[in-house]
Amino acid sequence: RWKIFAAIGLVALLVYAGYALFSSGNIVQPYVTFDKAKELTGTVRVAVFVDHKTRTYDHETGALEFVAKDTKGNTCKVRLNPNFVPPGGFEQTPMAVVIGRYKDGVFEADRMFLKCPSKYEGHPDIKGGDGKTAAGR
Template sequence: MKRRYLIGGVIILAFILFGMRTFMRHITPYVSIAEARRVHKTVQVSGFLGVNKGTYDPQTHSLRFILTDKHGDSLLVTYRGVKPANFDNATSVVVIGKYDSGVFKAKKLLLKCPSKYKDRTL
């Protein structure tokens, strides 16, 4: 009887460890631009778009823009995909991807449009 509990406990522990390892492997940490340049793994970087909203090529579906963080560091970002509809109105952007060869290659863009977050007064 004790042997069955021991085997069951080991199996449960193995599933817990496997789940934790899988979770930790798929988590994407927020980092600064300076840190994104140092680590060469998938990260999230938050920043602001300047006056120049970048360039978009509809033929290749590629978007290039400069992201600046709160410390004043800037980063060239490239994104391959359809340009988000509210990109030109966005001020704050979170990019998810990797830094490689002087360029941050974003796989995802998360945008904050200022008009959606204004206080509403009645």
């Protein structure tokens, strides 16, 4: 009798897992570089180093814009959807993940989230205002 319940439970779990993975195209998005994002038409994720000196707000649209560098060193202007509020701590973090698509010379990000500091501590490309790496602070 317990074998029947186990089989039903396993089938239900597999159905739920399949639904979760394939019901929304936004659940499984690959990490790519800006060069690859230019080639693709769907939504992708790009891990970026944010150049906060270039951060501006487009007063007409309300969108946050900044220049970012991907993990291969390619730079691109990123425009964050004005309906998405940047995560708390964005102004201080050197690295983020932008989710969106490349369009007309700009990466149009629908969403953005911050990378955990442990992911980039000691990375040679990440320096604070004092010129030290994140791990050296």
